[in-house]
Structure formats: structure tokens, C-alpha cells
Amino acid sequence: MAADVASDLLWSRLSELIARKTGLHFPVERYSDLRRGLVGASAEFGFADVDAFVDWLLSARLSRIQLHTLAGHLTVGETYFFRDKNTFAALSGHVLPQLIERRRNERRLRLWSAACCTGEEAYSLAILLQQCLPDWRDWRITLLATDISERFLEKARAAAYGDWSFRDAPSGFKSRYFTANAEGRYTPLPQIRQMVRFEQMNLVEDSVATLVPEANAMDLILCRNVLMYFTSSQQTHVVDSLYRTLSEESWLIVAASEGSRSLLPRFTPVTFPGAIFYRKGGEQAADTLAYDSLLVEATRFTAPPSPPPLPAPSVAPSVASPEPVVAKAIIDEPDALSLEARALADQGRLAPALELCDRWIAADPLDSAGRYLRAVILEELGEREQSRRALMHAVYLQADFVLAHFALGNLARGDGKAEESRKHLQNALALLGSCAPDDVLPHSDGLTAGRLKEILTSLLAQPTAS
Numbered sequence: 469m470a471a472d473v474a475s476d477l478l479w480s481r482l483s484e485l486i487a488r489k490t491g492l493h494f495p496v497e498r499y500s501d502l503r504r505g506l507v508g509a510s511a512e513f514g515f516a517d518v519d520a521f522v523d524w525l526l527s528a529r530l531s532r533i534q535l536h537t538l539a540g541h542l543t544v545g546e547t548y549f550f551r552d553k554n555t556f557a558a559l560s561g562h563v564l565p566q567l568i569e570r571r572r573n574e575r576r577l578r579l580w581s582a583a584c585c586t587g588e589e590a591y592s593l594a595i596l597l598q599q600c601l602p603d604w605r606d607w608r609i610t611l612l613a614t615d616i617s618e619r620f621l622e623k624a625r626a627a628a629y630g631d632w633s634f635r636d637a638p639s640g641f642k643s644r645y646f647t648a649n650a651e652g653r654y655t656p657l658p659q660i661r662q663m664v665r666f667e668q669m670n671l672v673e674d675s676v677a678t679l680v681p682e683a684n685a686m687d688l689i690l691c692r693n694v695l696m697y698f699t700s701s702q703q704t705h706v707v708d709s710l711y712r713t714l715s716e717e718s719w720l721i722v723a724a725s726e727g728s729r730s731l732l733p734r735f736t737p738v739t740f741p742g743a744i745f746y747r748k749g750g751e752q753a754a755d756t757l758a759y760d761s762l763l764v765e766a767t768r769f770t771a772p773p774s775p776p777p778l779p780a781p782s783v784a785p786s787v788a789s790p791e792p793v794v795a796k797a798i799i800d801e802p803d804a805l806s807l808e809a810r811a812l813a814d815q816g817r818l819a820p821a822l823e824l825c826d827r828w829i830a831a832d833p834l835d836s837a838g839r840y841l842r843a844v845i846l847e848e849l850g851e852r853e854q855s856r857r858a859l860m861h862a863v864y865l866q867a868d869f870v871l872a873h874f875a876l877g878n879l880a881r882g883d884g885k886a887e888e889s890r891k892h893l894q895n896a897l898a899l900l901g902s903c904a905p906d907d908v909l910p911h912s913d914g915l916t917a918g919r920l921k922e923i924l925t926s927l928l929a930q931p932t933a934s
């Protein structure tokens with residue numbers, strides 16, 4: 469009995485210490501979770517016995533690194549790309565376009581994925597941003613991603629994800645923005661990886677000002693699925709410091725189960741279908757939309773199609789936006805039309821992109837690239853036969869259009885036409901014969917001849933393609 473009381477006291481002291489140092493909340497009913505985490509941590513700290521480890525924890529003065537290591541064992545590393553599709557639909561349909569408009573003069577954006585875990589959230593944001601901002605290369609963009617756990621951050625930096633991380637990702641997302649390695653893991657394209665900066669940070673104890681100098685000027689913070697693990701006083705403390713970190717008229721996003729008026733009293737809640745975001749600043753600025761009154765269509769996220777889909781040019785996954793596309797006055801000049809069509813396609817605005825493509829083709833009927841982009845968009849819209857016809861037109865106009873042959877092979881393969889597929893894929897492979905491995909294929913958004921050769925060789929070796 470006395471031993472039980474002593475043990476309870478010990479665990480309650482430990483739980484209090486952990487809450488104070490990391491924010492992580494372990495009430496009595498979660499002591500078994502705490503013990504499970506400590507078993508893993510004790511091994512990493514070199515203890516054979518968890519009780520000895522607990523004694524040591526209560527008497528030691530933990531360094532920052534030790535604290536982070538401990539926290540890494542006590543937290544849940546559950547995350548995936550595009551977790552909560554409503555949140556990402558509202559981001560791409562409203563919040564990012566609006567932030568971009570506001571910052572267009574200075575060409576500067578600052579985004580933060582706080583408690584980023586293994587990086588999926590931050591990379592999803594990078595991809596969305598590149599879709600919404602075709603000229604992102606001309607902007608100064610800070611996309612900071614932080615977590616307390618160095619173990620998770622190492623995985624985020626290594627960026628090699630298994631299929632499970634893509635379980636709720638939009639159709640075509642993986643094939644378009646990732647390359648596969650030999651072990652069947654997927655890494656974001658360099659342009660995506662380079663955009664994200666991973667840093668270790670304890671939300672409860674550290675200040676983001678040590679990581680970015682302009683720490684009071686964030687435009688958007690995602691801090692999702694972490695506040696729920698904190699004690700209520702630590703939640704308030706963290707939310708207060710996030711508030712100070714945001715610039716006026718900027719946004720905080722927490723998970724649906726975490727947001728409440730009592731926790732976020734200084735923010736204005738703004739409702740989107742299936743998601744509530746929190747805006748710093750009570751009054752909506754004149755340049756912003758009347759969000760509450762907008763009807764947002766359900767996002768059309770679908771399971772990824774059978775591999776391999778069209779590699780390029782990139783067409784954003786169909787994240788439906790309720791915002792009417794602002795018609796721009798474009799004279800029917802093929803170059804302008806092609807640029808605009810690609811930009812819209814990159815943003816996932818497929819219907820207007822298709823319309824511009826048709827105008828581009830009408831303005832320059834001999835340009836095979838217009839047919840190819842049209843085919844990519846049509847395929848994305850599920851119009852496979854029309855897509856096939858557009859591709860046939862492209863290779864008719866330009867017989868050595870490697871990507872169009874490849875796309876035809878993929879379409880036929882998806883339709884179960886193995887022989888036809890093999891023929892197109894062989895054509896593509898033969899055409900690559902004259903290319904150097906590092907040659908970037910036209911209209912491909914960075915795909916090299918060497919990489920496509922590998923893909924084609926592997927497809928042609930598969931029985932399904934024969």
C-alpha cells in the first residue's frame with residue numbers, strides 16, 4: 469500500500485515535470501501511455517530498466533537535447549499528406565490566393581508548420597503554394613517547419629515516404645510531385661524540398677524568434693494535432709505566443725477538435741466548409757472575401773490512379789475552388805495563352821485552363837504543346853478518350869514528342885490495352901535514344917531523359933505492359 473502511494477507520487481511528479489517542460493499532458497488515465505513512451509526513451513538514454521530511468525529523470529537536470537529526445541518518445545507521430553482535405557481546400561481556394569494578393573507588392577510570404585512531425589504537412593503546403601503561385605521563384609518565401617522531436621525531423625529532412633503517407637492525398641499527387649526510389653519510397657521533387665526549412669523547436673519553451681528574425685510577421689501558421697496533447701495552461705501559453713508571431717490579418721489553423729472560442733479569444737473564427745480557421749484581427753479587411761457566405765464545393769479528392777500517370781506538365785490535383793476565376797483580358801496571342809493555361813492548370817483550375825488551351829490551339833493549330841496540355845487536363849478531368857485523341861494529334865504534329873508517346877502508353881495501359889501500350893512505350897524509349905541522361909524533357913517540369921528511360925524500361929519489363 470505504502471509502495472503504491474510512493475509510486476503514484478513518483479508518477480505524478482514525473483507527469484508534472486513533463487507537462488512543465490514540454491506541455492505534454494499525462495493525467496492518471498494516460499500513465500500507461502507515459503510508461504510505454506518511457507520504455508522506448510529509457511533504451512535511447514542507455515537505461516536497461518525503466519524504473520531506474522524514471523528515478524534519474526526526476527533528479528537530473530535535462531539538457532535541451534535530452535528533453536527533445538524524451539518528448540519525441542512521448543508524442544504521436546501520426547501525420548500524412550493533405551491531412552484533412554477540407555483544410556487544404558480552404559487554403560488553396562481562399563487563404564493562399566488572398567495572402568498572395570496582399571503580399572504581391574513586396575513578394576514576400578512567411579508560412580510555418582508548427583509541430584510538423586515527419587514533414588508531410590509542410591511539403592503539402594509547399595506544393596499547394598507552388599500551385600497557387602506560378603511565379604513563386606520570384607518571391608521570397610519562408611516555409612518554416614518545426615517539431616520538438618529530432619527523430620521526426622530527421623525523417624522529414626530525409627523525405628522518403630511510403631504509400632501510407634499518401635492515404636488521403638489527391639489523385640495524381642504522388643506521381644506529379646514525387647520521385648520513387650528503388651525501395652518504393654517517394655521523395656518530393658527538389659523544388660518542393662528546397663522550399664521547406666526544418667528546425668527543432670519546443671513550442672512550450674522556445675521562441676521562434678531564434679529561428680527566423682522576422683518572427684512577428686508570419687502570414688500563416690498551421691499548428692494542428694498538437695495542442696490536444698498539452699495541458700490547458702500550456703495550450704493558452706502556446707496560442708498566445710503564436711498570436712504574437714502572426715502579422716495583422718493573418719491566419720492560424722488548428723485541428724477541428726482543438727479550436728474553441730475560449731482557447732482562441734483574440735482570433736476571429738472564419739468558417740469554411742468542414743473547417744474553421746482563425747484570423748488575427750477582428751475586422752475583415754476590405755480586400756478580403758466574405759468567407760462565411762461563400763459556398764465551397766466539396767473537394768474532389770480521389771484515390772490515386774494506377775501508376776504511372778502523366779508526368780507533366782504539372783496540373784494541380786483538383787482542389788475545387790468556389791471562387792470564380794477572374795477573367796483576364798488576354799489577346800489571343802499563343803505565348804500569352806499558353807502561359808495562362810499552364811498557370812491555371814497548375815492551380816487546379818481545370819475548366820478555365822481547358823478553355824484557354826482551346827483558344828491557344830485555335831491561335832496556333834500547329835503547336836503540339838497545346839494539344840499535349842489539353843490531353844493532360846482532359847485526363848485529369850476523367851475524359852480519357854478525348855485525352856487520347858488530343859495526344860494522337862500531338863504526335864501527328866510532332867512525331868518525336870516523347871512525353872506524348874509516354875502518355876499514350878499510360879492511357880492504353882490504364883484501359884487494359886497491353887499491346888497498344890507496349891507500342892507507345894517502345895516508341896518513347898526509342899526516341900530517348902538520342903538524348904543525354906541529364907537532358908530535361910520539354911514540357912515535363914524537370915523530368916530527365918535518364919529518369920524516363922528507367923521508368924519505361926521498368927514498365928516494359930512488367931508482365932502487365934506486355
Ligand SMILES: C[S@@+](CC[C@H](N)C(=O)[O-])C[C@H]1O[C@@H](n2cnc3c(N)ncnc32)[C@H](O)[C@@H]1O
Nearest residue numbers: 490543547583585615616617670671692693694
Ligand atoms: C500528431 S503530430 C501532428 C503532425 C501534423 N501537425 C499533423 O497535423 O498531421 C504531433 C507532433 O507534435 C510534436 N510535438 C509534441 N510536443 C511538442 C512541443 N512541445 N513542441 C513542438 N512540437 C511538439 C510531436 O513531436 C509530433 O510530431
